[in-house]
Amino acid sequence: MVFGLLLALTPTASAADSTTDLGMDWSDRPGDIAVGNGKVFVSNGDRIAVADAKGQLVGAITGLADAYGLAMAPDGAHLYAALTGPRQVIEIDTASLEITRRIDLAAYPCPTHLARSGDWLWVGYGCLTTWGGGVIGLGLSTAASQPVVVATGLFGAPVLAAGGNTLAVGEAEVSPSDMFVYDVSATPTLRGTIDGLTNGTSGPIELVVTPDGSNLLSASAVPYRFERWDTTTLAKVRSYGEEPGSPGFPMGLVLSPDGTQVVGGRTNGTDITMFDATTGAKIHAVDNEIGDLVAGSVAFLGADVFAVLRSPYDDGLHLWRLEGFTRPDSMLTLTAPADPFVNRQLALTGRLELPGEAAPGTQTITVTHRLPDGTSQPLDNVTTTADGSFTVTDTPTVGEEHVYTVFWGGNGDFRGSVASVTATVNYAPSLTLTGPASGPVGTTLTFRGVLRFDGLNSTDGFTLNVRRTMSNSSGTITTTLPWAHPSSNGTYRFTDRPREAGVYTYTVEWLGYGLFPPATASHDVRVLTVVE
Numbered sequence: 001m002v003f004g005l006l007l008a009l010t011p012t013a014s015a016a017d018s019t020t021d022l023g024m025d026w027s028d029r030p031g032d033i034a035v036g037n038g039k040v041f042v043s044n045g046d047r048i049a050v051a052d053a054k055g056q057l058v059g060a061i062t063g064l065a066d067a068y069g070l071a072m073a074p075d076g077a078h079l080y081a082a083l084t085g086p087r088q089v090i091e092i093d094t095a096s097l098e099i100t101r102r103i104d105l106a107a108y109p110c111p112t113h114l115a116r117s118g119d120w121l122w123v124g125y126g127c128l129t130t131w132g133g134g135v136i137g138l139g140l141s142t143a144a145s146q147p148v149v150v151a152t153g154l155f156g157a158p159v160l161a162a163g164g165n166t167l168a169v170g171e172a173e174v175s176p177s178d179m180f181v182y183d184v185s186a187t188p189t190l191r192g193t194i195d196g197l198t199n200g201t202s203g204p205i206e207l208v209v210t211p212d213g214s215n216l217l218s219a220s221a222v223p224y225r226f227e228r229w230d231t232t233t234l235a236k237v238r239s240y241g242e243e244p245g246s247p248g249f250p251m252g253l254v255l256s257p258d259g260t261q262v263v264g265g266r267t268n269g270t271d272i273t274m275f276d277a278t279t280g281a282k283i284h285a286v287d288n289e290i291g292d293l294v295a296g297s298v299a300f301l302g303a304d305v306f307a308v309l310r311s312p313y314d315d316g317l318h319l320w321r322l323e324g325f326t327r328p329d330s331m332l333t334l335t336a337p338a339d340p341f342v343n344r345q346l347a348l349t350g351r352l353e354l355p356g357e358a359a360p361g362t363q364t365i366t367v368t369h370r371l372p373d374g375t376s377q378p379l380d381n382v383t384t385t386a387d388g389s390f391t392v393t394d395t396p397t398v399g400e401e402h403v404y405t406v407f408w409g410g411n412g413d414f415r416g417s418v419a420s421v422t423a424t425v426n427y428a429p430s431l432t433l434t435g436p437a438s439g440p441v442g443t444t445l446t447f448r449g450v451l452r453f454d455g456l457n458s459t460d461g462f463t464l465n466v467r468r469t470m471s472n473s474s475g476t477i478t479t480t481l482p483w484a485h486p487s488s489n490g491t492y493r494f495t496d497r498p499r500e501a502g503v504y505t506y507t508v509e510w511l512g513y514g515l516f517p518p519a520t521a522s523h524d525v526r527v528l529t530v531v532e
Helices: none
Strands: 018-025 030-036 040-045 049-053 058-059 067-072 078-083 088-093 099-104 111-117 120-125 133-139 148-154 161-162 165-168 177-182 189-194 202-209 215-222 224-230 237-238 249-255 261-267 272-278 282-286 290-299 304-308 316-322 331-335 346-353 363-371 375-385 389-394 400-410 417-424 429-431 437-442 445-454 463-471 475-484 489-496 502-510 517-526
Touching: 018 040, 018 049, 018 058, 030 290, 040 067, 040 290, 040 316, 049 067, 078 165, 099 148, 120 400, 133 165, 133 437, 148 165, 148 489, 177 215, 189 331, 202 249, 202 290, 215 249, 215 261, 224 261, 272 304, 272 346, 331 400, 346 400, 346 417, 363 389, 375 389, 389 400, 429 502, 429 517, 445 502, 445 517, 463 489, 475 489, 489 502
Parallel strands: 030 067, 067 111, 111 161, 161 202, 249 290, 331 417, 437 517
Antiparallel strands: 018 316, 030 040, 040 049, 049 058, 067 078, 078 088, 088 099, 111 120, 120 133, 133 148, 161 165, 165 177, 177 189, 202 215, 215 224, 224 237, 249 261, 261 272, 272 282, 290 304, 304 316, 331 346, 346 389, 363 375, 363 400, 400 417, 429 445, 445 489, 463 475, 463 502, 502 517
């Protein structure tokens, strides 16, 4: 039974969030995500998938080889992709999805990570398990750009981020890992090093530089948190998501367009968490059951956050859209009644709450009902009252677990929300017992009754306990009689032959089991002494 079960799914995804199968496989070297011109781009070996602002696939750039790192031009007109095998960077028109330029990097093996700032594209190159990695810069204002060497002799391909006149470079394949900060206002010049040994950092997964270049944010395999650094003093400014235990490995990081929120992604923990950029306070925390976050695959498009997930069952990749993630959360709660029964109306009560003093007013709530066989069906929408309360009614026709889910899609000010409750619906019992009102001592008395459960066709195999309580001038004695066995239609009978006079109370009892609650019935008989 459900005794006033209350469930509000927090943290939770918004009702308007979506997950789209990209039709791509993790084993094909999933790489990066980039957004621009109202589109989302995800690299994956021989192709770059293209989705619209709603997260729905609209095309692909195919015929590629080892597409990995992506970077978007500030105006969103061009996308840049690193092709590790061919040693190339390609430029793609984001409107036509045509390749408009190929930049050969024959002298720089395995170009992997990209970052864009101003007219410069920065390339982190280097093959796995080699010391031939480094960073070069490509000036995009000329048709035939000559690479500018920034760093060499790194182990594997470093991760990059750029903003303003700052370029950040992180050693991704060594432990502990240093992060290097360069001034790129003119010829790239090393400003300083954030020492990995001193700061306890290893394996940066993703770096973000603020648009003005003043701060660097890092998501590293170690420690289990996201960190912010001053790019002038190289001092740590603050940490985000510092929690006890193992909250999960940081796998992605992005700064909101207005710079007020930091979004971090993890694997083996909460998938996506939003923090206040200034205070570090947690704002949202959201999971998706589809799978784990792919490294470096979190991006903002307007107020929405996009991420790429890997299914653990088939390694398939999915694009997750979190609509309006910068907006405050709403919250739905849903409560089931304490005694739900088959063929009886149950009323679930709920409430929509908005943060602060905001009153929800009249809002439409969508309702779905998942039956015990796993199928789902929509129920009629319900409307909230001014204070956000609402009621959902239903009459289940079968027992077992019924899951009711309510959705609110949100609005321009608040994120939508979803809540579910599971009601274990029982079969209501009915037990009767009839027999004679009186009889002489020594006469066989016959009793009959019916055990039924509303909505159940057969009671074959059910057993009733039977007991007799006799009271007279000598006292009270209770005796257990043989069980009564209802037939398939619920009827049963038993007999008894009292040996002395008194008031006899016969009680039959169904003890209850699973979805079948207990029930009892009694009948009194006055047994008289026969005078000859």
